[in-house]
Amino acid sequence: MRRSRITGFVTSLLLAVGLGLTGAASAQASSTAAAGGYVALGDSYSSGVGAGSYISSSGDCNRSTKAFPYLWNAAHGPSSFTFAACSGATTDDVLSTQLGSLDSSTSLVSLTVGGNDAGFADVMTTCVLQSDSSCLSRINTAKAYVANTLPGKLDTVYNAISAKAPYARVVVIGYPRFYLLGQSCLGLSETKRSAINGAADYIDDTIKARATAHNFVFGDVRGTFTGHEICSGNSWLHSVNWLSIGESYHPTAAGQSGGYLPAFTGAA
Template sequence: MRRSRITAYVASLLLAVGGALTGAAAAQASPTAAVTGYVALGDSYSSGVGADSYISSSGDCLRSTKSYPYLWAAAHSPSSFAFTACSGARTGDVLANQLAPLNSSTGLVSISIGGNDAGFADVMTTCVLQSDSGCLSRIATAKAYVDSTLPGQLDTVYSTISAKAPAAHVVVLGYPRFYKLGATCLGLSDTKRAAINGAADYLDSAIAKRAADHGFTFGDVRTTFTGHELCSGSAWLHSLNLLNITESYHPTAAGHSGGYLPVFTGAA
């Protein structure tokens, strides 16, 4: 009789533990399980500029079927997929033009934004055309903007996303470092390359902090792009291309499939 009671107790304990573990697993799986609709927001690093295979109906937004949002949607078949990311977008453009698909049934949102607000294109133009000191001065101006103005702009975008899609799991994607340092490479000086990489780190840190403060997940692509920067011999980024200036310093198709997609998939 005593053994029977012990056996029953052990069985009930194991059942309780099993139930708790099952509940924990279900809780951990909830972000993926909750995904009904997926909305991809952001700038050119999300629309897929540089990856080619552009969707004709996307016009100047240059949305690509080889971009990480499109690849993720093709692999996971969400119940709906709205792709509003657009080349050249700033935070104000996201607010004005990209948020219409968000609603209470949106389960997943991805976004990369902030680089254009901080003057990414002008930084690269200045560093290509001017001296080391001119490049460093322009980067210092960009960093000052990241400190003083960008956090508030990101807060507005992130708060609006949460208000419009309160059930969504939001993944904020960062930007890669551009150059492999210490390698023999034609073009910019080592001083400029190091400064540009430092600026990318500075921007990513600011974006990651704002994302965390809003309860969003930050996807750090610097890890996956390591070894595939410009001057690495296996670059996943376009260098300066005077024949197609828009694609300059943007991820290639391999950068989306090998650099951005794994990070997003892991975070989603």
């Protein structure tokens, strides 16, 4: 297993600077999903990087007992639970290392993937260390990848999931916006923050479109994280975490339980 690409970003930064459903309908859907096996796939936003309480046997995948898949499993008791999500995973990694537990008895699958494919870590490195114009240029490059290449990558993953788990309800979950705009907040300029939020919307909208085309359900966390972005004063996202630098720019435990878990539960 390799380190999270976000961890690599934060390390380079330090060196450089010297530093849904509701109510009865939701309950019925969750009850149906819990009748079979649940498999959690994806990247660090599913494995729980930033939430702490990591499972020692997960190694560099940094799977957390406070991550939303682990919390949902504890609350609903599916017939089986496979926690395959891994820090740093791309679509290719999901295809090559995470699909082994899927079969015809799988009734529920969750997935977060696409951010590492789009080069999120390099986007953040550029935006933190360089000018507004360099940041916007790098974001535009990432958006071009999301527009032209990522849809095909997602289609390949989604097709593989459907082939291996034909009866599963598949919930594809997106990414939160990072910043609450219009606040007095140290760090990036408002121009950069706004552009980064726009990039999050762009990849979420792309993921949602491809998931919907495959008859999967999209879990949107932008609503649940509203008011809890960086610069909000009650952030559910780490900025630079000096005590555990690899957790930077990931959801906190509160972000997993208050942001990701409700979005997933409402869609499952």
